[in-house]
Amino acid sequence: MSMAVAIVMLVILVIVLVAVAAFEGVLAWSLFVTEAPWVPLSTHGIAALLEGLEPLTSGAVVVELGSGDGRVLRAVVDRYPQARGIGLEQSRLLTWFARIRNRGRALEFRHVDCFRESWVGASCVFCYLLPPSMSLVANKALRELAADARVFTLGFPIPGLHPLRVIAHENREPCYEYRVGDMRDSAE
Template sequence: MPPALKALFAQIAGWACALLFAGAGWLPPGIWPLAGMQALGATAAAAAMRSARWWLAIHAVFAPLLVVAGRAGIAPAWYLAAFALLLVVYWTSFRTQVPLYLSNRATIAALAGMLPAGRPVRVLDLGSGTGSLLRGLARLRPDCRFDGVEAAPAPWLLSRLLAPRAGRQITVRRGDFFAESWAPYNVVYAFLSPVPMERVWAKALQELAPGALVVSNSFPIPGRKPDRVVEVGDRRATRLYVYRVTDGRASK
């Protein structure tokens, strides 16, 4: 079941539980006991459906925050503006389960060190966000080409505005990176989530030439042994999992 649908069912279950307890007279009067029971029921339902842990936290605070927001006297237009802002930044994250992650300078330097010296290559960043990785790599390796694909409008627009400052070797496109051809690339970089990694590897095997690299930040490919694991050494203890495509199969 998609996570968004799980969340909807959990919320419905939470409200059904709260109304049932209230109707039976098992809750004290007032809005807060009702909201508390709804939060408890929704969190329990989400846990029963094996939702991700961060969804449990959302269910635990959703109804209480609704009560707080309703009593704060904030104009409805501000809620609409906040929703619109989140929409243009995160776009289809609820469906793809890929949040916005930004690669830091240490990671950019480590990835640049993997690129072959003295030979220009093409690098594709899956879900390139604001383009910080592309710009950092372009400064370190001006002889190479760096492309990014980003679905969310706001990060894509920002990356397009900033790309010319880093040089002409950067191209950023808005769209679905699974719908793009990966065949022209020597290195594919992914900082996504555990959910799409199996699909990423399947597409890499289908389209990348032997010798091409798939570098995944933090999330290994399920069931595949990486050819190399790079410890970046930053504050968040970033690991880069490196997989080489060899005749359509990974080394094991």
């Protein structure tokens, strides 16, 4: 190998390493600014959600709170092409990345605070958020979603409410399914 080729390969390697470090640094800064960690959902968690969504009717709108890189919504519309996905994400970088990664699919990613954005019209709302957020999820769902809409929370239940069912996969984090009408009945 000539010296010129070796130098070019070394420069390319350095550029790739700097780009990866910059991406990780921006994610860390995003965590500091938004106080919301990005934890990519495992394939087991996605499988639990997909199982819970059955059957998903034509024209269904699935909203994901904290959509990260869009992998969950991509799996939803790949399995249910009749559905539309909307990702709500606080991190501008992750929103941008999700938009690029999911071009051409029936997906929309918004850089917003998921608790300030409207959920009206959603058939399903999914989240993998920290426990302090669960009561916020319940309150907003009760205010804005139709009685037949469903809420799925991965890892953490909504305090004080009994889920319609719990979907567990191989000792992984459970996925809790709630129907908004049932949530209203138990809140009264």
